[in-house]
Amino acid sequence: MPAQLIDGNALSKQIRSEIAEKAAALTARGLQPGLAVILVGEDPASHVYVRNKVKACQDAGFKSVLEKYETSLSEADLLARIEALNTDPSIHGILVQMPLPKHIDPHRVIEAISARKDVDGYSTLSAGELMTQLPGFRPCTPYGCMKLIESTGYDLRGKHAVVIGRSNTVGKPMALLLLQANATVTLCHSGTPDIGHHTRQADVVVAAVGRRNVLTADMVKPGALVIDVGINRDEAGKLCGDVDFDAVKEVASWITPVPGGVGPMTITMLLQNTLEAAQRKAQA
Ligand code: NAP
Numbered sequence: 001m002p003a004q005l006i007d008g009n010a011l012s013k014q015i016r017s018e019i020a021e022k023a024a025a026l027t028a029r030g031l032q033p034g035l036a037v038i039l040v041g042e043d044p045a046s047h048v049y050v051r052n053k054v055k056a057c058q059d060a061g062f063k064s065v066l067e068k069y070e071t072s073l074s075e076a077d078l079l080a081r082i083e084a085l086n087t088d089p090s091i092h093g094i095l096v097q098m099p100l101p102k103h104i105d106p107h108r109v110i111e112a113i114s115a116r117k118d119v120d121g122y123s124t125l126s127a128g129e130l131m132t133q134l135p136g137f138r139p140c141t142p143y144g145c146m147k148l149i150e151s152t153g154y155d156l157r158g159k160h161a162v163v164i165g166r167s168n169t170v171g172k173p174m175a176l177l178l179l180q181a182n183a184t185v186t187l188c189h190s191g192t193p194d195i196g197h198h199t200r201q202a203d204v205v206v207a208a209v210g211r212r213n214v215l216t217a218d219m220v221k222p223g224a225l226v227i228d229v230g231i232n233r234d235e236a237g238k239l240c241g242d243v244d245f246d247a248v249k250e251v252a253s254w255i256t257p258v259p260g261g262v263g264p265m266t267i268t269m270l271l272q273n274t275l276e277a278a279q280r281k282a283q284a
Pocket of ligand 1: 141165166167168169170188189190195208209210229231232264
């Protein structure tokens with residue numbers, strides 16, 4: 001029997017409507033959640049991502065501030081803008097769209113964002129909070145993957161999860177979140193000699209590489225739950241993930257499609273983190 005689809009669009013819609021309700025309640029108390037997005041340069045994909053983030057904020061009833069700058073913006077000027085937003089009481093989350101122009105150090109920029117407003121969860125403090133299981137902002141994409149798994153009712157306790165890809169923004173935090181859910185976790189990367197050896201033993205596979213067909217049907221244990229984070233294009237220019245979807249869905253029990261799986265959840269969890277930032281401020 002083919003795998004059941006984990007529908008990121010449907011889950012996203014449901015979570016966003018819950019977020020909008022909570023945002024309306026906060027707004028009624030004079031604390032409208034606010035997200036500031038900074039975009040530097042002309043990268044076309046970044047412009048699309050930012051537009052989607054701004055629209056999602058507006059649809060959820062958040063205050064949304066978009067600051068666009070020329071590629072020539074200096075690092076010092078960018079840091080000064082972040083500092084101003086750090087102290088702006090109407091802004092609860094700050095996101096600087098990556099990649100930045102080469103003359104700007106992304107680490108310095110991320111670390112300049114106040115820990116209370118780091119809704120992307122990329123700072124070293126947020127990473128430390130995740131590592132030590134303290135409350136904090138979880139990076140949006142792995143946070144969204146966890147929600148997708150949760151939505152199926154799948155119990156991760158005692159299961160073997162394999163994550164392919166070890167980036168600081170997806171693979172590593174994903175592995176930590178699965179570990180916190182009491183899965184036994186294996187993290188594979190470009191230096192792993194035989195990835196199939198690991199995935200064939202996995203109850204859950206998360207593919208986060210950015211390369212087509214990293215996970216093929218012969219690498220999947222029957223009945224596994226498969227999450228596809230990758231975004232690629234096939235020969236026809238059609239969007240596809242890292243997983244050989246048509247073949248793997250015949251072996252897996254649950255699978256996320258691309259598009260319509262992890263993608264919509266990433267922005268949803270950005271809204272969730274911003275809402276949480278505003279709620280914390282309301283409690284403070
Ligand atoms: P990244 O920073 O480029 O990291 C890719 C990881 O994959 C690295 O750890 C790399 O290993 C590993 N890798 C590369 N080739 C490999 C191979 N042949 N076998 C096994 N591992 C390999 O990318 P990322 O930011 O984590 O993103 C991964 C993918 O997810 C991309 O397609 C990206 O567009 C997509 N993405 C989607 C969303 C969404 O919302 N849907 C959000 C974020 C990212 P090394 O560390 O050894 O180099």
